[in-house]
Amino acid sequence: MWGRVRESGAGLFNALRTEAKTGREVRSHNLFEAAAAHVAACAEDDQERIEETAGWVSPEALSFGVNExxxxxxxxxxxERDESPRTVARALLGLPTA
Known part of the structure; x- marks a missing residue:
């Protein structure tokens, strides 16, 4: 039973990680690193970097990382503002306070 759990966990872990080759070096990216780089690229409107970071992990993993x-x-x-998360989220999106 534990073997199956370990295999499932390894499969999930491998699905959340991909390897990007940079020259001779092979570097793995985790989903949080990919999400941070992807969001930063989106904020800077850097389409080339957006496309690069989107390939670092699976689309599902990237979505989870961006959400987190x-x-x-x-x-x-x-x-920082001493406000509720709901108030801050609505303000960031330009929505009226509820």
Whole structure:
């Protein structure tokens, strides 16, 4: 049973990671590194970098990482502003307060 759990975990881990070759060196990217680089590229409107970072991990993993980054950013801003995460999220999107 534990063998199956270990195999499933390894399969999931491998699905969330891909290897990018840079010259002779092979470098792996984790989903959070990919999400951070992808969001930064989007904020800078760097289409070449957006396409590069999108290939670092699976689309599902990138989506999860971007979502996690958004949640952490809203929480950090809410603490900094002493406001609720809902208020901060709505303000960032230009929505009226609920």
């Amino acid at each position: 980054l958004a949640c952490r950013a809203v929480i950090a801003l809410a603490r």
